[in-house]
Structures are given as C-alpha cells and as structure tokens.
Amino acid sequence: MQILYLISILGLVVFSILAILIKDLLKAALSLMGASVFLAIIFFFMKAYYAGVFEISVVAGLITVLFVSTIGLIRSDDFKESKMPTIIFPLFFIWFIIIDILILSALVSKFPLPGFKVPEPNTFGEVFWHNRTFDLVGQIGIIFAGVFSVLALFRKRDKNG
C-alpha cells in the first residue's frame, strides 16, 4: 500500500512537470490528464472519495476532452517538439526531490498532530449544502468569470479571422 502511495506521488510529480515542460499542447494536455489520474488515486488513498471522483470525472475527463478538442481545432502540422524537456527535466526533477525531502524532513516533526477529531464523512450534498454553501456562490462566480473571459479573449479573433 505504501509503495502504491509513493508511486502515485511520484507519478503526479512526473506528469505535472512534463505538462509544464512539453511544448506540444496535445502531449501537455495528456500529461495533465496523467497527473490528474494520479492525484485522484492519492485522494482515494486519503479517503477523500468525493474529491477523487470529481478529479477523475471533471479534470481528467471533461477538461481533457475540452483541451484535446480545442487543440485539435487550432493545431498546426508544422510543429517541432523542443528538446529542452529531455535535458532539463532530469536535472529539475532531482533538484525538486532533494529540496522536497529537505523541507519536509525539517517540517514534519515540528508539526503537531491535528488538534481536532476527524468528523464522520457526510454525503456530498450535506457537505456542500450545510458546510460550504457560501463557497458555492463563489464557485458560480468563478465559472462566470472563466466563461466571460474566454468570450472576451475570442471576440476579436472571430472578427478578424
């Protein structure tokens, strides 16, 4: 179990970095999907089932479909992949792991255990309706902001071709 957990964390880090470093948008989107799948597995290990389900369905599923279809529409054929990831990635990854281990080993022992009793998990509806209702208003705002930003960014391109 512990090994699976570590592999998931490693997979999350590897795919996240690849998503940033790869220049080909399609491969970057697929790397993001890979990172998202590993994150969902970590959520399941941590018993955050709702978060895991949403991560897989929305981020790994829906958003990837949107990305891939959009990239399919705008992608040009004369694309050349940069060789940077193959050079930078191993160095970056090793550096990241060393820094991560150093910081975590310095911090973990100093943090007290959670000072509260972990509550029994409620249903998804109960959590959203009773505990985080105000956030829902904000989430609606975020969706509006995202949609209108996209509409604003694409408006002139439509006109000018």
Next chain:
Amino acid sequence: MVSLFILIPFVLAAFLPLIEKISKRFLPDLLTNLGILFLLIYTMTYGQQIVALERGIRQLQWFNEQLNITFALDGFSLFMLFAIYLVSFGVTLFSIDYMEHYGNKGIFYALFMIMVGGMSGLVLATDLFTIYVFLEVSAISSYGLVAYGLKHDELEASFKYLMLSAVATAFLLLGIMFIFGINGSLKLGDIADRFASGEYRFVIGICTGFFIFGFGLKAALVPFHSWLPDAHPSAPAPISAMLSGLLIKVSGVYALARVFLNVFGLNPAISTVLMYLGLISILVGAILALGQNDIKRMLAYSSISQVGYIILGFGAGTNLAIMGALFHILNHALAKGLLFLNSGSVEHSTGTRDLDKMGGLGKRMPITAATTVVGSLSVAGVPPLNGFWSKLFIIIGLLQAKAYGFAFAAILASIITLWYYIIIQRRAFFGKLKENWKDVKEVPFWMAVSTIFIALICIIIGIGFPVVISNWIEPATKVLEQGINFAMRWLRL
C-alpha cells in the same frame, strides 16, 4: 439584506451579455452604472445602520433551513465596500465613452461586475477558504480584463499576472491547509480562538510566511511586485484604475490586515516584518517610478510605493497609524484611480503613453490636466487634499510607535513622490504644445464627468476629512484595534 452586496453584481453579470443582444450600448451602460450607484447608496444608508446597530453578522436561511452562508458586515468591511463602490462608480462612468472602441461592452461589464462581486464577497467572508474562493473570483475576471484589448502586450501581461497569481494562490492554499490541519475549521473566529493560546507558535510562524508571500504578491509589495508594472499599464484605463486603485488593496491589503490583525494578532515579529516590507516598497516603488517614460508604468510603480505606506501604517499598529492606513486605502484608491483614468484620456486623445512624446497637452485638454493636478497632489500628500491627511496620520502614528527612522523615510519618499508627479505634469501637460498635438481634443463627455467627479471627491474629502474619519474610518479602526478579541466575539458564529 447583506447578501445584495454580492447578488446584485453577480445577477447583473449573468444578464449583461444577454442584454447586449437587445441594446449594444445604452442598456449595458445604464444598468451597470445604476447597479453600482445603488450599491454605493445602499452601503451609505443601510450598511451604516447595520454596523451602528452591531447587527452585521448574518446567517442566511432558505425555507427556514440555516445555510452556511455567514456575512460579517463590520466597520472594516463596510469601509472597504464604500471604497469599492465609490471608485467603481467613477470607473463605470468613464467606461461609457472609453470602452466604445473596444466593442462587446456587455462582456466587459459582465467581467467588471464579477470582479466587483468577488471583491464584495471577499470583504464580507468570515471563513478563510471563502476568502480564497472570492479572491479567485476577482482574480480570474481581472485576467480577462487585463487582456481585453487582445494586443500582444496585453496578452503577455495577463499571462504573467496569471502565473504569478497562481504562485500566490499556491502559498495561500498551503497556509490554509496547515491551519485546517491544526484547527479543523477555517472560520476566522475559530482560528483566532485556537491560536490565541500561543500553543501553535511554529504553525503560526509558517502560515505567517505563506500568507505574507501570498497576500504580499497580491498587494504587489516589494519583492513580490514584478507582475504589477506589466499588468496594470497594459489593461484598458478603467481596469488599470480598478486594479491599482482597488484590487491590490482588497485582495492583498484587506486580506493581510484582516488575517494578521484580527485572526493571528499583531505581535512584535509580524509588526516588524510588515513595517520593513512597507518601507522597502515605499522606497523601491518611488525610486523606480522616477525613471519611467511610460505614464501608466510610472503610476504603477507609484502604486507599489503607496501600498507600502498602507502596510507600514498597519505594521506600526498604533491607533493613528491604523487610521492613517485605512484612510490611505480610500484616498489612494480615488487619486490613483483618477490618475489612471486620466492616463487613459491622454492615450485616448493622443494614442501614446510615452511622456517624451507629449508636451503642452494642458492647452488642448484642460479638464484632464486640471484633474491630473488634483490626483497628483493628492497622492503626493500636498495639503489640503485627502492624501495629505492620511499620510500625516501614518507619520504621526509612526512617531507614536517611536519608529523615527520609518517616519523619516516615509517623509523622504513623499518628497520623491511629489517630484515624479511634477515630472508627469511638466512633461505631459505644461510647456509648449507640440506640433503634432495641435488637433488634439478634450475627452468625450462621460470621461470628463467621471474624472471631475473623482477629483471633486478628493477635494471634498480633503476639506471635510473629519466627517469621513468619524463615519467610515473610526468604526473600521475599532475593528482592527480590538485584534483577535474582535474575531472571537464578532466573527465566530
């Protein structure tokens, strides 16, 4: 209803793009301006009553069922709402004419209202995660607004702003995560209560670092300021005015003050860090502003410097320093908003932001020149304008706190500020009118009305500052002075 402060902007935002299909200009202009004006009047009447009666904490109900939507309308949040709607009203008036050539006003106003709604939600929130969510609402809409012109510089600035904001967000979430791990609740009152014992000093120390980085980046404090001089000048002028005048103060300064004064409590260590960050921002911002040729870039660096004054005041923590910091939030929002709008007027009429290419424009644009003088003198702190009083309060507050070196540096930076604003006046508006500007005309009606409106407010607040202090600043100061006791008594439900 306190919820109207959030609902009105969001509902208008949802309908504005649809209304644009019926009327391309008139209805979007009218509805946005009326919506913001209503919110301003509502804040000045209903909001004042609620705060005076100390009934500002409200939990919403839905068919007799308690919802977990709790608003805290206290003196501090009411004052912030007043500043948000006052500046926003000036900006929406200006946008009537200025945004004509950008097209799609409905979507512009929709994003604008989401930004206003996000800021309103942020100042009314009583929960750390809700603060984060509304911070994202206003941030995401501002990315779209910065890139609204769709030119290369605007898209690049928006992307840079997005990337650095994502870093800020990551640090804020880390801080929130640690607090949740210890506390199990993110309500501000609960956090203040749990951390008051002093048992979790190490965790508070770590979270303080994360929050200073996160909110400091949002407030564009030095050394987290690199995104601002790109993002603010690139945006359309009304958005530059909103970003520099309001957004950095609400998503950075307000959140920082709320967390450090009302939740963690201002201890000597946090106070020292804030004061040094404020001082460095004042000096670096002022010195970098001096060397700029782009008028909007100069104003952006000036914003970094002026936010430094506000943080310095909060860090000093004395009654007058906090009062001065709060007053400077309002004064700088108005004056810097006015200056950014005027820079937009100049760009609108001449097509350039380069000070070297300007000269003698005051002869052709007397309203813009006169209102720029008011804004410049206000930010520089020249009496009897509003900016003078807030800076004076901060400096006296620093002297009360025996921070003589900080007070001296604040005065010195004020002189530098006056210097670069005189440079703007001399290079843009005074001197001989250049040949190529002979046909330049004054800005259209609503742009002129907007800048005159804000300039008049600056003068009126400067002359009648005791009224503003007693009605808006003192209730807000009381909230912050009570520190964590306020959060435990008032914010906890």
